Amino acid sequence: MVDGHTQLVGLIGWPVKHSLSPAMHNAAFDALELNWRYVPLPVPPGEVEAAVRGLVALGFRSANVTVPHKRAVISMLDSAAPNARDLGAVNTLVIERREGSSTVIKGYNTDDQGFINALQHEGFDVGGWKSAVVVGAGGAARAIIYSLLRSGKGEIVVLNRTLERAQALISDLGLCPQETSRLRALPLTVETLVESARAAGLLINATTVGMWPHVEHSIWPPDVPIPVHLTVFDLVYNPPQTRLLKQARESRAHGISGLGMLVEQGALSFKIWTGKPAPVEVMRAVCEQALKR
Numbered sequence: 001m002v003d004g005h006t007q008l009v010g011l012i013g014w015p016v017k018h019s020l021s022p023a024m025h026n027a028a029f030d031a032l033e034l035n036w037r038y039v040p041l042p043v044p045p046g047e048v049e050a051a052v053r054g055l056v057a058l059g060f061r062s063a064n065v066t067v068p069h070k071r072a073v074i075s076m077l078d079s080a081a082p083n084a085r086d087l088g089a090v091n092t093l094v095i096e097r098r099e100g101s102s103t104v105i106k107g108y109n110t111d112d113q114g115f116i117n118a119l120q121h122e123g124f125d126v127g128g129w130k131s132a133v134v135v136g137a138g139g140a141a142r143a144i145i146y147s148l149l150r151s152g153k154g155e156i157v158v159l160n161r162t163l164e165r166a167q168a169l170i171s172d173l174g175l176c177p178q179e180t181s182r183l184r185a186l187p188l189t190v191e192t193l194v195e196s197a198r199a200a201g202l203l204i205n206a207t208t209v210g211m212w213p214h215v216e217h218s219i220w221p222p223d224v225p226i227p228v229h230l231t232v233f234d235l236v237y238n239p240p241q242t243r244l245l246k247q248a249r250e251s252r253a254h255g256i257s258g259l260g261m262l263v264e265q266g267a268l269s270f271k272i273w274t275g276k277p278a279p280v281e282v283m284r285a286v287c288e289q290a291l292k293r
């Protein structure tokens with residue numbers, strides 16, 4: 001029931017129509033009997049400042065921020081968590097109301113830790129990996145590379161269709177020389193992918209390749225087995241079983257769906273907003289159900 005005491009959480013992004021987050025968070029609020037509601041708020045590019053002012057004026061308690069606003073929203077914050085500052089991206093907001101009518105807007109990023117928690121959930125040794133391959137150089141790849149650098153000591157090959165974007169990502173992350181020396185950017189080709197993956201323990205698809213409706217697409221070539229020792233993490237979660245994950249299964253390699261990361265980053269946001277541990281399994285089940293539909 002929505003009443004005068006209901007605490008509101010918004011999702012600002014463009015588009016947000018197909019987001020799983022409203023179903024996931026509303027189920028979590030219900031499971032913990034919290035009088036909170038999560039609502040999708042479509043905000044066109046260029047309108048994020050007005051949207052955040054609107055959240056404050058309407059008494060929203062908190063929000064998620066998604067594509068394309070994760071960077072732009074930073075200029076609206078009174079404070080940002082250190083990882084959000086390093087990443088230059090925020091996906092979680094808290095609006096604190098102080099004495100009188102003043103408000104403080106705090107920004108967080110839960111994507112990086114959400115990825116690490118999802119890996120851990122699958123039994124992967126997040127501190128022990130020696131070599132990883134990240135395919136992609138967009139916003140998601142940024143959070144993945146940052147979290148891998150902080151969680152382990154291994155080396156990372158970043159492969160991207162547009163090499164300049166991978167190079168820019170590395171120089172833009174504000175890393176110390178020691179961290180930069182653990183990163184190498186190469187153009188994405190069948191040869192660089194297969195060769196880098198052979199030497200690695202972890203392969204991450206951080207591109208949009210394989211996303212619905214292009215479910216038959218994969219970054220991995222059709223006629224080459226995936227090395228059996230490899231853990232393959234596909235950030236794409238729609239569909240949960242991508243072509244790449246099917247290839248991993250056929251090669252008896254360990255495949256992990258991006259759904260786990262979606263749920264884990266959501267669980268971390270939930271804890272920031274409510275102060276309570278999130279009902280992770282409820283959230284996962286709701287997302288699985290929604291994707292089946």
Ligand SMILES: NC(=O)c1ccc[n+]([C@@H]2O[C@H](COP(=O)([O-])OP(=O)(O)OC[C@H]3O[C@@H](n4cnc5c(N)ncnc54)[C@H](OP(=O)(O)O)[C@@H]3O)[C@@H](O)[C@H]2O)c1
Binds near residue numbers: 160207261263
């Ligand atoms: N599981 C989760 O919780 C989670 C969280 C965030 C994102 N994601 C997923 O991660 C993926 C990337 O998201 P993003 O926000 O980083 O997107 P983005 O910023 O738009 O970046 C897209 C990336 O995909 C590459 N790409 C696109 N089409 C390609 C193709 N045909 N061949 C090779 N590379 C191609 C782009 O390469 P160029 O630079 O050459 O264009 C770029 O590196 C999406 O599928 C998104 O749904 C999942």
